[in-house]
Amino acid sequence: MSIEYSDNSIKNEDFIQSLARGLSVIQAFSNEHPTLSVSEASKITNLSRPAIRRILLTLEKLGYVKSKKGHFSLTARVLSLGYAYISSKNIWEIAHPHMKSLVDITGESTSISVLDGTEIVYVARIPTKRIMTITLGIGSRLPAYATSMGQVLLAHLSTLELEHYFSDVSLESFTRKTIVDKSDLIEKFNQIRESGWVLVEQQLEEGLSSIAAPIRNAEGKVIAAINISAHASRIRDKVKKERFIPLLLKTAEQISIDISKSNQISYL
Amino acid sequence: MSIEYSDNSIKNEDFIQSLARGLSVIQAFSNEHPTLSVSEASKITNLSRPAIRRILLTLEKLGYVKSKKGHFSLTARVLSLGYAYISSKNIWEIAHPHMKSLVDITGESTSISVLDGTEIVYVARIPTKRIMTITLGIGSRLPAYATSMGQVLLAHLSTLELEHYFSDVSLESFTRKTIVDKSDLIEKFNQIRESGWVLVEQQLEEGLSSIAAPIRNAEGKVIAAINISAHASRIRDKVKKERFIPLLLKTAEQISIDISKSNQISYL
Structure with a gap:
C-alpha cells in the first residue's frame, strides 16, 4: 500500500512525514487484516519496523488502537x-x-x-x-x-x-x-x-x-x-x-x- | 479541546507528537465548525498557528482536507x-x-x-x-x-x-x-x-x-x-x-x- 498524494503542491519542509505514515498505518487494518503485528504492518505499509512500532504505540496511547500479545487492532475511537x-x-x-x-x-x-x-x-x-x-x-x-x-x-x-x-x-x-x-x-x-x-x-x-x-x-x-x-x-x-x-x-x-x-x- | 491519553505507559521518545496533533486537528472539525482557518483551528486545538498550517497542508496533500480561500474542510477520504x-x-x-x-x-x-x-x-x-x-x-x-x-x-x-x-x-x-x-x-x-x-x-x-x-x-x-x-x-x-x-x-x-x-x- 502506498500513500496517495493529491496534486496540491507543498514545500518539502512543510510535509509532516510521520502524520502521513500514521494515517497509512490506520488504513492498513482491514477485513483481511483485523489485527496486525509490527512486522505485518511493516509489510503492508512498506515502513520500517521501528517506525511502525512507534506509530502503533502512539496510536495506542491515544486510544485509537489496542494490543494483545503483540497484536494490534483498531478501537471504536477511530470512528470519531x-x-x-x-x-x-x-x-x-x-x-x-x-x-x-x-x-x-x-x-x-x-x-x-x-x-x-x-x-x-x-x-x-x-x-x-x-x-x-x-x-x-x-x-x-x-x-x-x-x-x-x-x-x-x-x-x-x-x-x-x-x-x-x-x-x-x-x-x-x-x-x-x-x-x-x-x-x-x-x-x-x-x-x-x-x-x-x-x-x-x-x-x-x-x-x-x-x-x-x-x-x-x-x-x-x-x-x-x-x-x-x-x-x-x-x-x-x-x-x-x-x-x-x-x-x-x-x-x-x-x-x-x-x-x-x-x-x-x-x-x- | 485537549488530546486524550489512555493509561498505557509509553516512553517519551516513542510518542510521535505530530501524529497526535494531526489527529486532533481532524477532530477539530464539527457541525459547529465545518470549515476552519489556520487561526480557528489553532484556537480549538491550542496548537500554534505554524504547527496547524503544516498539519493542514499535509492533510491537504494526502487528500483528507481541501481548502478554499484559506478555509479548510474535511473530504470524504476521512471516512476511510x-x-x-x-x-x-x-x-x-x-x-x-x-x-x-x-x-x-x-x-x-x-x-x-x-x-x-x-x-x-x-x-x-x-x-x-x-x-x-x-x-x-x-x-x-x-x-x-x-x-x-x-x-x-x-x-x-x-x-x-x-x-x-x-x-x-x-x-x-x-x-x-x-x-x-x-x-x-x-x-x-x-x-x-x-x-x-x-x-x-x-x-x-x-x-x-x-x-x-x-x-x-x-x-x-x-x-x-x-x-x-x-x-x-x-x-x-x-x-x-x-x-x-x-x-x-x-x-x-x-x-x-x-x-x-x-x-x-x-x-x-
Whole structure:
C-alpha cells in the first residue's frame, strides 16, 4: 500500500512525514487484516519496523488502537475521525428525511456518494435488503466507472479532471457488462449529462442494477450523487423504472435545495 | 479541546507528537465548525498557528482536507479511516442480518455501541423513524451513564475500571430523569447484571426511551451492547415491552454466537 498524494503542491519542509505514515498505518487494518503485528504492518505499509512500532504505540496511547500479545487492532475511537466529516457536513440532517421517504415509497435501498480519486465513497446509505455480496456502509469505496453514482459524478467532471481520471484509473471488467473502453465511457457520460440520470445494469456485480442522479450545490455544481439500487430483475421492469426515475430525480432535487439553504453548500 | 491519553505507559521518545496533533486537528472539525482557518483551528486545538498550517497542508496533500480561500474542510477520504475499523471488525457482516430482523419485527430502530472512555460510540445502527433531536449515526458518541447501552456496558466493567470511570466522568442532568448520583448508578448496574437487560426512560432526552442488552464474546466477556429505541410512550406500553425484551435478548444472543464463531472475537 502506498500513500496517495493529491496534486496540491507543498514545500518539502512543510510535509509532516510521520502524520502521513500514521494515517497509512490506520488504513492498513482491514477485513483481511483485523489485527496486525509490527512486522505485518511493516509489510503492508512498506515502513520500517521501528517506525511502525512507534506509530502503533502512539496510536495506542491515544486510544485509537489496542494490543494483545503483540497484536494490534483498531478501537471504536477511530470512528470519531470519520464522524468529524459526517458531522461537519450535516449530511444526515439534510439528506436523511428525503432518503427515508424514497425508501418508504420504493422499498429499495438508497445511497449518496462523492468522488474521491478514482473511487466513489458512500457518505449516506439506507439499506433495505441485503442483495450485494459486498457489504456497503458509510465509508465504503467502489470503482467509479462501474457504478451508477460514479458514472454520474464522472459525467460532470471538467475535461481536465476527466483526463486526470483516465490517466489514474485502470479499467477492469467485473462482469460481462462492465464498460472498460474509454470512448464508450465518454459517450455514456455525454448521455448522462443530457438525460440527467443513468441506469447501470450489472456492471459491478451480476444481478445488481442501480439508477443514479446528481445532487447540486447552490451554484449548480454537481457535488454528490444519489442512487436507488435493487435486484437487476426488479429495476429492469419497465413500470418500476418509470416510477423510480421521477422519484429519484425529485429526491435529488429536494436534497440539492436543502444543501443550497445550508451553509455547508460548497464543501460536500 | 485537549488530546486524550489512555493509561498505557509509553516512553517519551516513542510518542510521535505530530501524529497526535494531526489527529486532533481532524477532530477539530464539527457541525459547529465545518470549515476552519489556520487561526480557528489553532484556537480549538491550542496548537500554534505554524504547527496547524503544516498539519493542514499535509492533510491537504494526502487528500483528507481541501481548502478554499484559506478555509479548510474535511473530504470524504476521512471516512476511510473509520471504515478501516468497521471493515476490520466485520461488524456489518455479523450483526446486520440479526439487527434487520429485529427492525422488521419491532418496527423500531436498533443500534450497537461500545464503550470508549466515558462515552458510548455507535458502531452499527438501523434507524427507522427520526425521533431524536440528536442525529445519530455510526461514530456518534453519547455519555454512557444516560443511555441504556452505556448502562449495560458500565454494569459489566471491573471494579477498578468502574472506579476509573467515575473519576473521569462528570455527571450532569439532561432531563429530570437522568441518574446523576454515583451510588444510584452503582445500584442500577447491580440490577442490570441480575436481569440481563435495562430499560432507560427519558434520561438523555425527553420523549426517548430504550432497552439494551449485552453482547458477549466467546469467553463470555461483554464487548458491546445492543438496544431498541423508541418514543417513550410506545416503549412504556407494557405489552410492547414484554414483546420487545425477549426479542432483544434473542438478537443479542444470536450476535454473540456469531461473534464467537468469527475470528474477530476479542477485538470488538
